[in-house]
Amino acid sequence: MTLAHPPILGTRLLRWAGEADCAAFAQGLAARPGIGQALIELHGTLGAGKTTFVRHLLRALGVQGRIKSPTYAVVEPYELPGGAMAAHFDFYRFDDPREALDAGLRDTLAEAGLRLIEWPDKAAGLLPVPDLRLAIAIADNGDRGDNGRASSAEDGETREIRVDACTPLGVELLG
16 A cells, blocks of 8 residues: 655656657666566646656557556556557546456555556555656646646646656666
């Protein structure tokens, strides 16, 4: 189960000027030993770039074909080259953390592989301590007007990212 505030063993602050920076970070992370067994939490508002980061990471790990958001399916499984598995969760639509159990969370978390979790706060108390926790925020550049639409990581806006390592594996992944 997730501790209310898991210990932070290391932190890296990043700034992505655009999607290319997101892709470069994902490629660097994909090259690290141990990534295939990591649990990564992704925090941020709608449109912050959580799913975009997941797509870049899975591509960098060799996933072919369509990589879609699991917002409606709750979890999307992916086979990585060599037979390893990855599971991408999105708990945005949950109103009660117990819904995660109904979605098969325990079984999937018990399996070996990479686990990527968007909106982990919606499954509060049911998740193990993450190896990495990414908090992605759209930078306030002061020149952006509110055009009434959700932003996305593909829009070229700058992102500020805080990456916390909460386990020894997370520290290794931070490099």
